[in-house]
Amino acid sequence: MSKLEQFLRSRFAAALAAVLVGFAVSAVVLAAAGFNPIASFAALFNGAFGKPKYIANVIIKATPILLTGVSVSFAFKTGLFNIGAEGQYILGTVLATIVGVKLNLPMPLQVPIVLLSGILGGAALGAFVGWLKAHFGIHEVITSIMCNWISFYLCNYVVMSDTFHKPNSTSALPVSPSSYTMILGNWKKSEAGTEFLAGIPWLREILLKTDLNYGFIIGILVAILISFVLTRTKLGYELRAVGFNRDAARFSGISVEKNIVLSMLIAGGICGLAGALTITGISPHTITLLAAMESYGFNGMSVAFIAACSPIGCIPSSILFASLIYGGMTVQQVMGAPSDIINIMIGTIVFFTALPGITPLLANMVARRRKERENIRVSKDGTPLPEKEV
Amino acid sequence: MIDTKMTRRAFVGTMGTAAALTLAACGGGSSSTDDGAAADGGEATADANVKIEMVTDTGGVNDQSFNQLAWAGMQQLSADNGWEVSYIESKQDADYMTNLDKAVDDGSALVWGIGFAMGEAVNTAAEQNPDVQFALIDGTNDNGSANLTGVLFKAQEPSFAVGYIAARMSTAGKVGFVGGMTSETIQAFEYGFYAGIEYANKEQGTAVTYVGQYAESFGDAAKGKSIAQKMIADGCDVLYHAAGGTGVGMLEACNEAGVWSIGVDQDQAVLFPEYETIITSALKKVDEAVVNVSNGIIDGSIAGGDNIVLGAAEDAVGIAPTHDLLPDDIYQAALDVLDKIKSGEIVVPETKDALDAFVAAL
Numbered sequence: 001m002s003k004l005e006q007f008l009r010s011r012f013a014a015a016l017a018a019v020l021v022g023f024a025v026s027a028v029v030l031a032a033a034g035f036n037p038i039a040s041f042a043a044l045f046n047g048a049f050g051k052p053k054y055i056a057n058v059i060i061k062a063t064p065i066l067l068t069g070v071s072v073s074f075a076f077k078t079g080l081f082n083i084g085a086e087g088q089y090i091l092g093t094v095l096a097t098i099v100g101v102k103l104n105l106p107m108p109l110q111v112p113i114v115l116l117s118g119i120l121g122g123a124a125l126g127a128f129v130g131w132l133k134a135h136f137g138i139h140e141v142i143t144s145i146m147c148n149w150i151s152f153y154l155c156n157y158v159v160m161s162d163t164f165h166k167p168n169s170t171s172a173l174p175v176s177p178s179s180y181t182m183i184l185g186n187w188k189k190s191e192a193g194t195e196f197l198a199g200i201p202w203l204r205e206i207l208l209k210t211d212l213n214y215g216f217i218i219g220i221l222v223a224i225l226i227s228f229v230l231t232r233t234k235l236g237y238e239l240r241a242v243g244f245n246r247d248a249a250r251f252s253g254i255s256v257e258k259n260i261v262l263s264m265l266i267a268g269g270i271c272g273l274a275g276a277l278t279i280t281g282i283s284p285h286t287i288t289l290l291a292a293m294e295s296y297g298f299n300g301m302s303v304a305f306i307a308a309c310s311p312i313g314c315i316p317s318s319i320l321f322a323s324l325i326y327g328g329m330t331v332q333q334v335m336g337a338p339s340d341i342i343n344i345m346i347g348t349i350v351f352f353t354a355l356p357g358i359t360p361l362l363a364n365m366v367a368r369r370r371k372e373r374e375n376i377r378v379s380k381d382g383t384p385l386p387e388k389e390v
Numbered sequence: 391m392i393d394t395k396m397t398r399r400a401f402v403g404t405m406g407t408a409a410a411l412t413l414a415a416c417g418g419g420s421s422s423t424d425d426g427a428a429a430d431g432g433e434a435t436a437d438a439n440v441k442i443e444m445v446t447d448t449g450g451v452n453d454q455s456f457n458q459l460a461w462a463g464m465q466q467l468s469a470d471n472g473w474e475v476s477y478i479e480s481k482q483d484a485d486y487m488t489n490l491d492k493a494v495d496d497g498s499a500l501v502w503g504i505g506f507a508m509g510e511a512v513n514t515a516a517e518q519n520p521d522v523q524f525a526l527i528d529g530t531n532d533n534g535s536a537n538l539t540g541v542l543f544k545a546q547e548p549s550f551a552v553g554y555i556a557a558r559m560s561t562a563g564k565v566g567f568v569g570g571m572t573s574e575t576i577q578a579f580e581y582g583f584y585a586g587i588e589y590a591n592k593e594q595g596t597a598v599t600y601v602g603q604y605a606e607s608f609g610d611a612a613k614g615k616s617i618a619q620k621m622i623a624d625g626c627d628v629l630y631h632a633a634g635g636t637g638v639g640m641l642e643a644c645n646e647a648g649v650w651s652i653g654v655d656q657d658q659a660v661l662f663p664e665y666e667t668i669i670t671s672a673l674k675k676v677d678e679a680v681v682n683v684s685n686g687i688i689d690g691s692i693a694g695g696d697n698i699v700l701g702a703a704e705d706a707v708g709i710a711p712t713h714d715l716l717p718d719d720i721y722q723a724a725l726d727v728l729d730k731i732k733s734g735e736i737v738v739p740e741t742k743d744a745l746d747a748f749v750a751a752l
Binding site for chain 2: 047061171209210278284292334336339
């Protein structure tokens with residue numbers, strides 16, 4: 001195998017080429033719409049990485065889609081398509097808000113309880129979908145899409161209920177401050193904090209102007225944990241076995257029903273955690289009346305498929321996706337491009353990033369040409385060369 | 391864990407590409423331009439360096455309502471004064487803070503937040519950035535920041551005028567109101583509307599009654615339609631709404647049933663020519679407010695730190711110029727009513743209690 005061929009067959013090349021092609025095609029789209037693509041991309045990267053606080057915001061925006069991405073990846077590895085990530089996420093935000101508003105315990109108790117209620121909300125919804133699939137054979141795509149709407153309207157119901165509605169607003173009451181998970185949340189606003197931060201402008205910007213929180217760290221831990229469970233434990237083996245071939249799994253003594261429910265329960269729980277972390281981590285620390293799905297779950301599906309459904313791969317792909325979304329706002333601001341064009345641009349980049357098959361095709365072409373050359377050499381020498389592995 | 395390693399490398403590759411492209415872009419000499427100001431950049435030089443930006447709420451800049459009107463005002467500022475203007479659309483509530491932050495970073499002298507959903511975020515941003523002026527449509531300066539101007543509209547005043555029209559146009563003697571979400575802002579529309587009906591009843595010796603219902607949503611056209619159909623079935627023959635996208639469903643229901651409807655915020659007869667029964671609209675001239683308040687803040691005549699309440703006296707509210715479906719005498723009478731509001735002869739109630747007092751005093 002030649003060096004070029006080897007390089008083309010690596011996944012590094014695949015990702016690199018995909019991103020390059022994505023940008024090239026979206027450059028054409030931008031140019032066709034009358035916007036300078038070079039200036040647009042400059043605005044995009046400047047908007048996502050131009051300042052320390054922008055990077056912090058990218059990380060904040062990556063947190064929920066990292067977790068929903070891990071959830072979708074996990075379910076996919078076990079043979080299930082969790083299109084209900086959106087609804088499980090919403091239910092996570094709703095339950096975290098309900099518990100966070102009603103309880104006001106010391107922080108070391110409050111934060112775990114609020115997060116746990118979010119996890120329970122998502123897990124319950126996921127398990128319900130899994131149960132319908134396991135016992136009645138109803139496809140999880142259908143039931144979980146329906147559950148998305150149930151969560152959606154439940155959220156709006158809770159926002160407008162007398163107990164939780166914040167008067168003269170479109171949102172519910174915010175959760176008790178003891179539920180907050182921002183990094184140095186109290187210290188940064190204290191006198192000592194502001195004094196200390198005055199000396200370090202970049203840190204001051206990050207801490208005071210963004211809601212940088214522990215969510216992304218938790219997200220990374222969850223991604224590692226899920227990857228470990230899938231590949232290194234008996235549970236993961238069983239779950240994947242059910243995903244690969246249900247009949248074979250049943251034949252070898254694995255309970256298919258139990259594992260389908262369990263898989264959706266875990267997937268739902270991860271989405272619920274994503275929702276709860278949004279409530280505890282970023283302002284306004286509450287749920288608001290939804291006019292349309294906020295797409296945290298659907299973006300998680302993109303994140304998962306960019307990462308080829310590897311839970312660990314979701315970490316970089318969520319950062320990529322979040323930087324496109326967040327940087328895209330700057331393209332609008334600087335270039336005056338309408339949201340539709342920005343969305344087409346993001347969509348094009350993601351579309352090609354999720355196409356890993358381009359470079360292996362190129363590698364095949366290189367291989368074919370080399371073979372042709374070798375054939376010619378054989379005929380010149382008159383002696384056949386030993387066949388090489390391609 | 392080979393998978394993992396590869397993906398991480400793939401990520402480094404991605405970022406490398408990103409960096410390379412950024413460099414390429416810088417080399418190409420990118421300059422931030424703006425579609426609104428670009429055309430006028432040449433002619434107006436006096437204030438050419440003034441930059442103002444606006445952040446929309448989740449409705450987006452083409453919401454056919456206040457966001458769109460605000461952007462129209464911004465574009466007019468760009469045309470008149472040669473200012474650089476631009477906007478950022480918020481897709482989620484979580485975007486408000488980060489978008490306001492970006493508008494500040496861009497060197498804006500004034501940042502507008504549009505819509506009362508943004509109130510809290512704009513108040514926080516004003517505290518964080520004392521050097522930048524902020525202004526807020528449909529929201530108030532809650533914390534006394536010296537650099538924040540809240541802009542409110544006396545929505546009850548144009549509602550009063552269209553209530554007067556509704557009462558005069560109703561032959562069945564019953565009219566309806568469809569509200570978005572129950573809040574003081576929307577109730578001002580409702581009570582102003584009822585007061586206008588009562589005023590017409592007194593003047594004309596009629597006994598037009600009214601019903602009101604809230605959809606608890608600004609974006610649910612289907613719900614607006616079903617509420618309107620119910621009201622029409624109950625005998626209402628003129629309907630008014632203050633319900634954003636929900637109200638569009640009401641306009642549709644009225645069109646289908648052939649009963650009169652009244653639009654809100656913009657001249658909705660022009661906006662929705664497919665609905666042929668829109669007799670008038672209660673206007674909230676957000677565009678003019680953006681122009682006037684921006685000019686005031688930039689030239690220093692508005693210092694910031696206060697709330698500005700705009701009404702008929704400031705010409706910031708009114709009724710739509712389109713009146714093809716209205717008899718001339720009713721249209722003229724409605725304009726006279728507006729003049730009386732302007733002069734202070736009529737003080738329009740905006741709460742339930744004020745409405746009751748108003749009716750009692752008629």
